[in-house]
Amino acid sequence: MIVMSIAGVDPSAGAGVFADLKTFQAIGAYGTGIVTALTAQNPYKFFSTLPVSPDYIEEQMDSVLDEYEVKYVKTGMLYSPEIIELVGKKISEYDLKAVVDPVMVATSGGDLTREDIADAFNKYLLPKAILTTPNVAEAEKLTDLKITSKEDAMKASEMIKCNSIITGGHLDGINTINIDGEVSVVKQELIETDNLHGTGCNLSSAIVAYLAKNNDLNTSILKALDYVYEGIKNGNYGTLIAKI
Numbered sequence: 595m596i597v598m599s600i601a602g603v604d605p606s607a608g609a610g611v612f613a614d615l616k617t618f619q620a621i622g623a624y625g626t627g628i629v630t631a632l633t634a635q636n637p638y639k640f641f642s643t644l645p646v647s648p649d650y651i652e653e654q655m656d657s658v659l660d661e662y663e664v665k666y667v668k669t670g671m672l673y674s675p676e677i678i679e680l681v682g683k684k685i686s687e688y689d690l691k692a693v694v695d696p697v698m699v700a701t702s703g704g705d706l707t708r709e710d711i712a713d714a715f716n717k718y719l720l721p722k723a724i725l726t727t728p729n730v731a732e733a734e735k736l737t738d739l740k741i742t743s744k745e746d747a748m749k750a751s752e753m754i755k756c757n758s759i760i761t762g763g764h765l766d767g768i769n770t771i772n773i774d775g776e777v778s779v780v781k782q783e784l785i786e787t788d789n790l791h792g793t794g795c796n797l798s799s800a801i802v803a804y805l806a807k808n809n810d811l812n813t814s815i816l817k818a819l820d821y822v823y824e825g826i827k828n829g830n831y832g833t834l835i836a837k838i
């Protein structure tokens with residue numbers, strides 16, 4: 595089953611399209627990659643961003659989707675409202691099932707978005723998505739709520755415009771999952787590390803790969819949480835041999 599990442603390029607390959615391709619490979623799905631922006635960065639320092647024009651992103655998507663049967667895609671760094679609108683349009687055009695990682699702020703403080711793009715996610719992308727995977731800061735921006743507890747996260751998940759997992763890395767390891775209005779909580783142990791670069795990217799791409807391997811949405815989320823947890827523990831996400 596062929597899957598697709600629509601995201602930015604991190605040349606150090608812990609995050610972005612390159613990392614997504616490694617995760618797809620580890621789980622056993624054939625990955626394709628649409629580049630929305632180049633970046634110059636490593637896990638510790640972010641230098642600059644060079645966005646790709648919406649027209650050229652569209653040309654990349656058409657060139658793959660007109661030949662390959664792709665059902666599941668993930669979106670990562672989309673950079674601007676114009677790119678978010680274009681990707682929303684293509685998701686409808688090709689009837690894609692999209693897992694949206696609403697990338698807004700890099701852990702390293704890099705320039706991953708041109709401006710506040712929460713409104714564009716809410717307007718153009720989330721209503722068409724099968725799942726979104728915000729961290730606490732992103733969920734706050736999507737809902738205008740302050741999230742400091744499990745109850746806040748549950749409330750936010752009810753306001754988000756599609757199924758969601760609000761990841762727990764900044765909430766004591768409490769992941770809040772809302773599928774079709776049913777909320778569940780999965781608590782994970784927090785791991786002491788100085789390298790969490792790309793964990794969000796790898797979570798959403800692992801979910802897509804597990805979906806492509808015929809797991810249902812809830813199972814795909816649980817398996818992907820496990821995959822990222824093991825990756826953080828071993829310091830090598832994407833290069834793992836995944837439990838398929």
Ligand code: PXL
Nearest residue numbers: 602603604609610671700794
């Ligand atoms: O995890 C957010 C993210 C997404 N996409 C790219 C990134 C990062 C974080 O650094 O570099 C390309």
